[in-house]
Amino acid sequence: MFTGTDLVQFFQENAALAVFLTVAVGFWIGKFRYKSFSLGTVTSVLLVGVLVGQMKIEIPEPAKTLFFLMFLFAVGYAVGPQFFRGLRKDGLPQVAFAVVVCLLCLGSVWLCALVMGYDAAQAAGLMAGSQTMSAVLGVATDTIREMPNLKNLDLSTMPVVYAVTYIYGTAGSAWLLGTLGPRLLGGVNKVKAAARELESRMGEDVSAQPGFNPAVRAIVFRAFSADNEWFAPGRTVREFEENMRKQGKRIFVERLRQQGKIRDVTPKMMLYRGDEIVVSGRREFVIEEEDWIGAEIVDEELVNFNVEKLSVVVGRKEASGMCIRELLKSDFMHGVMIRSITRTGVKIPVFGGGRLDTGDRIELIGLRQDVDRAAARLGFGDPATEKSSMTLAGLGIVLGGLIFGWILVTRIGSIPLSLTVSGGVLIAGLVCGWLRAKRPNLGGIPEPAVWFMNNVGLNVFIAIVGISTGPTFIRGFQEVGWSLFIVGAVATSLPLISGIFIGKYLFKFNDALTLGCCSGARTTTAALGAVEETLESTVPAMGYTITYAIGNTLLIIWGVVIVLLVG
Structure with missing residues (x-):
């Protein structure tokens, strides 16, 4: 008969299964939400890992590094095109804003760490949690291990600080930008008006015009009999489509049955009264044309073609x-x-x-x-495919780590200074993502594969961190104290509140765009969703993409910097 001791021994002997158990339960718990609050997947995985870690399971170090590097490469690959796009002239204001906010994030964490007397591991945990940048845990750990004076530093408090401060880092950011932010900018109605003003200045919302297909405006292909007298003298396909365009409708003739024969169309082909035509366009516009073109017909053979x-x-x-x-x-x-x-x-x-x-x-x-x-x-x-270019990913990871973790290393006394292997892999991901957008023959990584590398890579890494530090987690929490939650709230709030005013008065962004830029610079998608919900507009997303690419890069690199500053 199996006992609890037998189960513990089984997981100790099969550490990989303990990791999968942690990830599975963590993902499940991360789905639960109370109103607008959720622990999130990453925090859930960490806490489950801490519980599983009470069985004192030892996991080989290379496993954690393998998944972490995979995650970092995926992060860089996903944002690479926007990162380099932001360096162009018209993107520089948002790049500069993101850099300022990221510097404020670093400064607020450093200040809190100095006031509280935190060591390098605790400061790194505060950076990772309060700024919701989980990757800092891995980058900071690599940096600490390379510094001779920090090799004996207790790292068990790093995930403790991270877990406690991450909760407010996520939920607090969403509240600050989604609820408090509009009030700081003059009120919700004022910021809503700013969003509408930007929409007006940018022109019509073409997602509400023919040629765009949100889920609520399906594109359809339908057959009609050209009964209208307009067709009697004979009209070309081009004339028909131009007539539609003058009415503000992008409707195209796709196929034709003429004198009993089905024919593919050309712009110069003639349409006559009584012909049967297939037109494409947004559903409501195509339906509206039934009274003008003629009666809709059912002809399976005519509409049976591939799109x-x-x-x-x-x-x-x-x-x-x-x-x-x-x-x-x-x-x-x-x-x-x-x-x-x-x-x-x-x-x-x-x-x-x-x-x-x-x-x-x-x-x-x-x-x-x-x-x-x-x-x-x-x-x-870039059609859907199941294949990934592992040559691109593998060489990118190797070269990034080799160049930035070994070749480009400087020393101050006995202290080596570099971006570390982790930072190098992130930079390699940025370059590979940008090159992929320029040169498709390099091969690519499908979006589902990028999602896997990003989410599974990060959460397996976090699971191993939780399991490894589980036995010392409680002792670590006792060391940093209950004041940690308040410290994390301060470190989270200062950059965001400052960023709101800097965006408005220094960069003079549109108010709605300012909130989107703040969300992006802090890489908090939850906050972007909260802002869009409050303003009832998707305009803030226009300020999110470039700042997100810059913030995602700098906040990870700050894992190196905060260790150097405190250590």
Whole structure:
């Protein structure tokens, strides 16, 4: 008969299963939410790991490093295009703002650490938790191990500080930016008005115009009988589509049955009264045309043709910076609908005055030849695939760690100074992500694979941290004390509140954009969601992407800097 002792021994002998147990239970707990509060996946995994760690399970060090490096590379790969895009002239104000906010984050943590007398491990934990940047745990650990005077430092308090301060770091940031932020800027109604003003200045919301396909505005392909007298003298396909365009509707003729024969169409092909035509467009516009074109017909043979849905990565120089309004008027977009535009993993509001960026992912819908033509002019098609370029990922990780962790190392006395292997892998990810948007022949990593490397890589790393420090977690909490939660709240709040006023008065951003920029610089997606919900607008997302790319990079690197400052 099995006993509790037998179970403990089993997990001690099979440490990998303990890690999977921790990740599974942590992900499950992380889904639970009370009103707007949730522990989140990462904190849940850490706390479960602490409980599992009471069984005193030893996990080999390379396992933790392997998953951590995989996570860092994925982070850099995902934000690489936007990171380098921000360095262009029109993106520099948001880059500068993100740098200022990140410096404030570093300064607030350093100040709190000095006041409280924290050591380097505790300061790193405070940086990771209060700024919700879990990767700091790994980067700081690598740095501490490279410093001769810190090799014997007790690291068990680092995850303790992280766990306690992460809760307010997440929930507090969402409250500060989503609830307090609009009040600091003059009130919710004033900031809502600022969002509407920016929308007006950017032009019409083309996501509400033909050619865009949010979920509530499905693109359809429907067949009609051309009964209207307008067709009697004979009209070309181009005349029909231009007539639609004058009415503000992007409707295209996709197929035709003429004299009993089904034919593919060309712009010069003639349409006559009585012909049966298939048109494509947004659902409500196509339905509206039934009274004008003629009666809708059911013809399975006529509408039985393949339509391509393709994800396209913007990479061509002439496409980057193109105005959305001009894009829709381009000849190469004829017959092509845009379903969505995603930037750095965030669906952005699409205005006529908005512009494309390198690395944007656009989902196109239309006939294969039309979609392929548009894809070639915008960048390259990136169809769903199960394959990842492990050559790109593997060499990127190796070269990044080699260059920044070994070759580019300087010394002050006996102390080696470098970005460490971890920082090098992050930089390598940035470069590889940017190169992928420019040169598709390098191969790529599908979004699901990036998600796996990012989320599983981070949470396995955190699980191992929790399991390894579990036996000393309670003792570590006793050392840092209950005041830790308040210290974390201060370290979280100071940069965000300062950032709100800096964005408004120094950078003179639109108020709604300021809140989005603050969310991005602090890499807190939860806060962005809270802001958008309060303002009932997606405008703040326009300030999120570039600042997120910069913040995600600098806050991780601060894991090195905070150790050097305190240690």
